[in-house]
Amino acid sequence: MTTTTPQKATRTSSRRAPKQPAVTTETTGIASSESLPDDRTASQTASFDARVAAEDPGTLRKLYRDMLFVRRFEERTAQSYQQAQIGGYCHLNLGEEATVIGLGAAMRPTDYLFTNYREHGYALAKGIGPGRVMAELYGRSTGTSKGWGGSMHMYDTQTRLLGGYAIVGGQVPLAVGAALAIDYRGGDDVVVCQMGEGTTNIGAFHESLNLAALWNLPIVFLVVNNQTGMGTTVEKSSAEPDLWKRAAAYRMRGERVDGTDVLAVRDTAGQLIDTARREGRPALLEAVSHRLKGHSVVDPAKYRTEEMVTAARSHDPIEIWKSALLKTGALSEDSATALDAEIIAEVAAAVEFAHTSPHPQPSSLFDYTYATPVPGDSRRLPADPLFTA
Ligand SMILES: Cc1ncc(C[n+]2csc(CCOP(=O)(O)OP(=O)(O)O)c2C)c(N)n1
Numbered sequence: 492m493t494t495t496t497p498q499k500a501t502r503t504s505s506r507r508a509p510k511q512p513a514v515t516t517e518t519t520g521i522a523s524s525e526s527l528p529d530d531r532t533a534s535q536t537a538s539f540d541a542r543v544a545a546e547d548p549g550t551l552r553k554l555y556r557d558m559l560f561v562r563r564f565e566e567r568t569a570q571s572y573q574q575a576q577i578g579g580y581c582h583l584n585l586g587e588e589a590t591v592i593g594l595g596a597a598m599r600p601t602d603y604l605f606t607n608y609r610e611h612g613y614a615l616a617k618g619i620g621p622g623r624v625m626a627e628l629y630g631r632s633t634g635t636s637k638g639w640g641g642s643m644h645m646y647d648t649q650t651r652l653l654g655g656y657a658i659v660g661g662q663v664p665l666a667v668g669a670a671l672a673i674d675y676r677g678g679d680d681v682v683v684c685q686m687g688e689g690t691t692n693i694g695a696f697h698e699s700l701n702l703a704a705l706w707n708l709p710i711v712f713l714v715v716n717n718q719t720g721m722g723t724t725v726e727k728s729s730a731e732p733d734l735w736k737r738a739a740a741y742r743m744r745g746e747r748v749d750g751t752d753v754l755a756v757r758d759t760a761g762q763l764i765d766t767a768r769r770e771g772r773p774a775l776l777e778a779v780s781h782r783l784k785g786h787s788v789v790d791p792a793k794y795r796t797e798e799m800v801t802a803a804r805s806h807d808p809i810e811i812w813k814s815a816l817l818k819t820g821a822l823s824e825d826s827a828t829a830l831d832a833e834i835i836a837e838v839a840a841a842v843e844f845a846h847t848s849p850h851p852q853p854s855s856l857f858d859y860t861y862a863t864p865v866p867g868d869s870r871r872l873p874a875d876p877l878f879t880a
């Protein structure tokens with residue numbers, strides 16, 4: 492990646508103040524200390540209760556529905572995988588529902604989202620129909636990537652989910668490129684680039700943050716700190732496990748939130764996205780949560796200690812949110828049961844849609860490799876001769 496500053500004179504954007512490379516910005520840990528999962532105190536809980544009470548009941552229920560939808564969708568995905576209906580690698584958002592839905596609530600539909608391979612929930616949050624997401628998991632032609640991508644490669648230009656990337660850190664430079672394109676064209680969209688905490692040790696992460704800060708690009712880097720990268724804890728793999736502080740190296744604003752608190756994620760992400768939109772200032776948001784299951788659906792996660800499992804279960808965002816809503820009266824036990832049944836039926840309909848959709852034709856394998864024709868691109872299928880006469 493080059494570090495040459497692009498020709499700013501060619502940019503049409505005039506929406507932001509004159510660009511000063513590497514503006515000095517503060518780096519804080521605000522929302523954070525208020526509500527980190529492992530040190531929530533009685534007064535912090537009160538603040539959580541007060542924030543819940545200040546919300547309109549309809550909004551509270553919508554957030555609950557959306558989070559529960561991701562939960563039931565992912566549970567059904569695991570089941571279908573065990574039934575050998577889904578192939579390849581498959582990673583679930585179980586335990587991260589508040590981060591996924593909080594982010595979705597903070598973004599405009601026209602904002603762009605890049606994610607890692609753990610993206611089913613983000614695809615739903617971006618507004619892609621559950622049938623199309625499940626069909627992609629099933630490898631069917633009605634899926635988001637016409638069945639050729641699978642679990643790790645959801646992609647949808649209409650809702651602006653620009654992938655689903657299997658290579659750790661692969662999405663980060665591309666997301667910065669998208670932010671640069673927005674800036675060149677003078678648009679007011681924002682890019683959010685989601686990644687796991689393990690990704691913050693990849694070289695491309697640092698190159699990308701550097702350029703985003705130098706060029707004042709409208710991008711928010713969302714680090715989902717589920718405290719585990721495959722089987723390694725963040726403390727064992729990161730010399731600085733307070734990941735939000737990494738923003739300081741690029742004079743970028745860094746924040747940490749409780750990733751199991753949907754309101755905290757929505758509000759903090761909302762502030763950072765707003766600043767990126769208005770001022771073209773990038774930021775880093777670390778959302779701390781727990782992975783409820785193994786790294787992928789085939790990982791029994793035997794490396795996790797009893798304490799880690801207990802901590803994950805006691806910070807289950809669905810349970811936290813459900814009890815908060817029962818307390819405020821926004822939800823009753825009966826309405827919660829009815830809602831759950833409704834969601835399970837919708838997920839079952841998505842499975843039915845996927846199951847009855849056609850497989851893609853092998854002859855279409857190369858149809859979507861490049862956006863424009865590329866001379867000499869190989870269209871050789873398995874068992875085809877290497878050379879034709
Ligand atoms: C460049 C690269 N190195 C290694 C891998 C193998 N790998 C897949 S996921 C993963 C862990 C990533 O952890 P994190 O970034 O925390 O994301 P999470 O799975 O927790 O969402 C690794 C090492 C990979 N896919 N790409």
Ligand SMILES: [Mg+2]
Nearest residue numbers: 687688719720
């Ligand atoms: Mg992780």
